[in-house]
Amino acid sequence: MSSIFTRIVEREIPADIVFENDRIIAFKDIAPQAPVHLLVVPKTEQYANVVELAAGDPALLAELVAVSQKLATEQANGEFRLVFNNGPSAGQTVFHVHAHVLSGPITEGSLGF
Numbered sequence: 001m002s003s004i005f006t007r008i009v010e011r012e013i014p015a016d017i018v019f020e021n022d023r024i025i026a027f028k029d030i031a032p033q034a035p036v037h038l039l040v041v042p043k044t045e046q047y048a049n050v051v052e053l054a055a056g057d058p059a060l061l062a063e064l065v066a067v068s069q070k071l072a073t074e075q076a077n078g079e080f081r082l083v084f085n086n087g088p089s090a091g092q093t094v095f096h097v098h099a100h101v102l103s104g105p106i107t108e109g110s111l112g113f
């Protein structure tokens with residue numbers, strides 16, 4: 001069974017996609033916690049979380065951070081909070097690694113902080 005984010009990559013379910021290249025896709029979170037709340041996602045579902053991604057493909061993690069910066073500059077003032085939830089008790093619900101990009105401006109309560 002493919003992850004929900006793979007199903008977005010495959011256009012099996014709709015999303016508001018704001019960026020895509022051969023390795024990464026980004027789209028608006030369905031339940032935004034800030035004025036800008038994007039999910040930046042490697043297309044591969046090989047890595048469940050950022051720890052696995054950092055160990056398995058650090059260049060892809062670096063590219064994900066660069067894409068996050070680009071999108072925060074396009075959609076807000078270039079400053080952003082980058083959140084990776086790691087494990088259910090930390091709030092992770094989708095086990096296909098993804099960065100939350102929150103920006104413009106952040107208020108108390110965003111993602112529980």
Ligand code: 5GP
Nearest residue numbers: 004015027028029030031085091092093094
């Ligand atoms: P996590 O809790 O795993 O860190 O983050 C999962 C995120 O995916 C949540 O913020 C949730 O709102 C978002 N999400 C879950 N399902 C969908 C969906 O079908 N479409 C979009 N755009 N976001 C989703």
